[in-house]
Amino acid sequence: MTHLGGDSTLPASLDQAIMERVPSPHKDTDYLVRFAAPEFTSICPVTGQPDFAHLVIDYVPQDWIVESKSLKLYLGSFRNHGAFHEDCTVRVGRDIVALLQPKWLRIGGYWYPRGGIPIDVFWQSGEPPNGLWLPDQGVAPYRGRG
Numbered sequence: 114m115t116h117l118g119g120d121s122t123l124p125a126s127l128d129q130a131i132m133e134r135v136p137s138p139h140k141d142t143d144y145l146v147r148f149a150a151p152e153f154t155s156i157c158p159v160t161g162q163p164d165f166a167h168l169v170i171d172y173v174p175q176d177w178i179v180e181s182k183s184l185k186l187y188l189g190s191f192r193n194h195g196a197f198h199e200d201c202t203v204r205v206g207r208d209i210v211a212l213l214q215p216k217w218l219r220i221g222g223y224w225y226p227r228g229g230i231p232i233d234v235f236w237q238s239g240e241p242p243n244g245l246w247l248p249d250q251g252v253a254p255y256r257g258r259g
Contacts (some may be wrong), residue, residue, distance in 0.1 A: 130190035134177040158195035165225045169250040172218035202234035223252045231255040
């Protein structure tokens, strides 16, 4: 393990980020794991201005679960990464799928407006397992001052 139990610093770039996994404690059971990152930040590749999002990541483990400290540092490494909302959201989902090979994953990227238009991006790896309890992601649609 690179991060677990040791000192870690925020990676300066996404290329330096290392996401890690540990064995799932309940390989025989379908259960949902949720991570919420309400202060996710990246950089607009055109203007260089910061973009902010509330990410909600839900997945059903198979053999592995993501080590949460490494996930936090991986997500933090996007703060210097220039990419559009759609790219950031789908990349996070695909990177987690590549690492864990979960039974199922979905990600909701609820982006705060810049230029007056909020952009919400959703991606999932396929159909969720039958009988899985899927709670609402709990992020209200953007309402402005209304």
